[in-house]
Amino acid sequence: MQFEKTGQTVSVKLAPQLPANHKPGAPAAAAGGLSTTPTLSWACPLELDSGALGRLLRGSQMAQLPPHAYFPMGRAARLPARALVDFLAAGLG
DSSP states (O other), X not given: OEEEETTEEEEOOOOOSSOOOSTTHHHHHHHTTSOOOOOOGGGXXXXXXXXXXXXXXXXXXXXXXXXXXXXXXXXXXXXXXXXXXXXXXXHHO
């Protein structure tokens, strides 16, 4: 992952011990001491407020990266999904 601090971009290699694709799952695992997790503060405010989670890389922000869309079914993706991505791409531009 890339972070920015004082105008410098820093790359940090993370090796997750417990991969999770469920938004509450990763912060819960980190709060339980199973792993660290890259997440946003709005995704785990209770854990941060209670002290169950702490911030690493204070003063840093995630580097600006262009958005990407992933279609697991490739070109067979449903038309509404493709239409939404096209709409968002035009708006983000």
